[in-house]
Amino acid sequence: MKKRTGMFMVLLFLLLLPFSVSAADQETYSSGHFYYHAYPGYVSISGYLGTETEVEIPSSLAGKPVSEIEDHAFDGCGSVKQITIPDTVTKIGVDAFKGAEALEKIISNTKDVSIVAEEKVTIETDYAADGSDEIPSAVGVTPQSTKKEQMGVGDGGYEEDGSEENERTEERMQTEGISQTEESVQTQESIRTEESVQARESIQMEGSVPAEQGIQTEKAVQTEQDMKEQKSGNQKSEPETDHAAGWILAVISVAAVCTGGILYLRKRNIDHIE
Incomplete structure (x- = not known):
């Protein structure tokens, strides 16, 4: 029995x-004000119950990298105005920031991760961008000075024996000075022209950035909708x-x-x- x-x-x-x-x-x-789930090799943020206005998500918890922000992780966080995402995050859940009524800005250190938030929220990236917008500086032109010693002139005037040669030398140097002045003016005009072209290109680039951001936002919204339907x-x-x-x-x-x-x-x- x-x-x-x-x-x-x-x-x-x-x-x-x-x-x-x-x-x-x-x-x-839990760790501090963050709640998380532990998985093999990584952790995911599941909630936040702090009262700070600026929140920086840690890059690691319990010795594991923070790789995910779960669905509705910041729902009900009424005091949070700014959230900084580390570069270890590779996935952000559906409506992760929905319900954070005071949220104004999201600073992302990650690349190729779709972030969806309300229209009033500004999304900024804080990773180093390639390229340089340096504009070459103008090269100064120093006019050549004429010294009396070069013309054979003493304190009392021209020397008697070489007066004609001195006059020709003076005329030649004046002509060379005029040519150098014209070259200097042309150089300065070319520099100003190049700067004007660069300024126009910069304005055109700045105008194209919002359009590209709008396209990316539409793609992100479409991707988010597809994810919602699949998850549903x-x-x-x-x-x-x-x-x-x-x-x-x-x-x-x-x-x-x-x-x-x-x-x-x-x-x-x-x-x-x-």
Whole structure:
């Protein structure tokens, strides 16, 4: 009789074991004001209950990188105005920032991660961009000065023997000075022209950035809608599967209990007859 009772207890334990394992996998941990779920190799942020206006999500918790922000993680966070996302995050759940009524800005250090928020929220990126917008500086032109020693002129005037040669030298130097001045003016005009062209190109680039951002936002919204539809279908199928499995396990448990009871009563009747 004791042997059969022990076997019955072992069977009941095996039937209830999957429920305990499932509950352990969904255990929620906390660190500071953050709540998270731990998985092999990473953790995911599941909630925040602080009152700070500027929140910086840590890059790691419990020695594991923070790789995910779960669905509705900041729902109900009425005081948060700014959220900074680390570069370790590779996935952001559906409506992760929905419900944060005071949120004004999201600073993202991640690349290739879609961030969806309300229209009033500004999304900024804080990772280093390639390229340089440096404009070359203008080269100064120093006019050449004429010294009296170069022209053969003393304190008292031109020398008598080389007066004609000195005059020709002076005229040539004046002509060269005019040419250098014209070249300097042309150089300055070319520099101003280049700066004007660069300024127009910069304005055109600035005008194209909002259009590109608008296209990216539309793509992000479409991607988010597709994810919502896919997740909605998964959520509809998962509860039905879990519900059916629960009923099956419940029926098996009841059958096991009934079998044990019948065996116990039969054994008791046999002992009584003997």
